[in-house]
Amino acid sequence: MQLVDHDTFLKQLVTLFESSKDQGSIWITHKRLCYDKEDTTMKVEDGVEDPHAYPCLLRVSNGDKVKFSTKVDSTDLLKFHQVYGALLKSCMTSLRKRDKKREKQRAEEAAARKKKLSEPVVVNGSKRGNGRRKRQRQIKAALKQQETLGKIKAKEEAKAKAKLTSEEAL
Incomplete structure (x- = not known):
């Protein structure tokens, strides 16, 4: 799996969406990275700030050959998610619509x-x-x-x- 920067990640994601428009699936995973040998729970005691800033790892795969990921720091996460969310909205137009008639029946x-x-x-x-x-x-x-x-x-x-x-x- 190849680790790329944010811009490259988004460009490769767009090309992957275009290549799998007619057929195929894409798996996207978000994961919080944690430091080695530490408790992975997110509980923090009252009044104590967490000294660590946990980055987020995003992985994308089509199940075959294409696998890439990026690491987003917590300071850049909001900006990255705005661009990433807009990209997902624009690329996921080919999803099947819900069959409301059958649901109603x-x-x-x-x-x-x-x-x-x-x-x-x-x-x-x-x-x-x-x-x-x-x-x-x-x-x-x-x-x-x-x-x-x-x-x-x-x-x-x-x-x-x-x-x-x-x-x-x-």
Whole structure:
């Protein structure tokens, strides 16, 4: 992997975007560099300034032969990100648009399922003779609905419990 300066990095990134416009992928990684043999956590005690200025490493690869990176100091980071952000906006015009029609259809189907679950299944029909099969299907549907509601309730409780534990960890 070759380490280049900021201008060269941005120029090579533009050419890489142009070469992969029709086909291919690009992997971009941002990483904070840390000093050897030090704790990599970003926690700083109250009232104590961090004596180190951590640079940022940006790597770009297309998965095959093209790999390059640049190191941005914390003092130049804001200026670099303005140029870098503008470049990404201008180069990422060929991304696929979201299929809003399909998303809307799925949302409507989910809402219909919720509505169907909220309405109780009415069990009617005779126990013997004509209508017995209809009654059995309705009983089976009512049991399935209760089971599904129980699963949904269990998922919600687990989600709430996980949220509480994550808040306690903070």
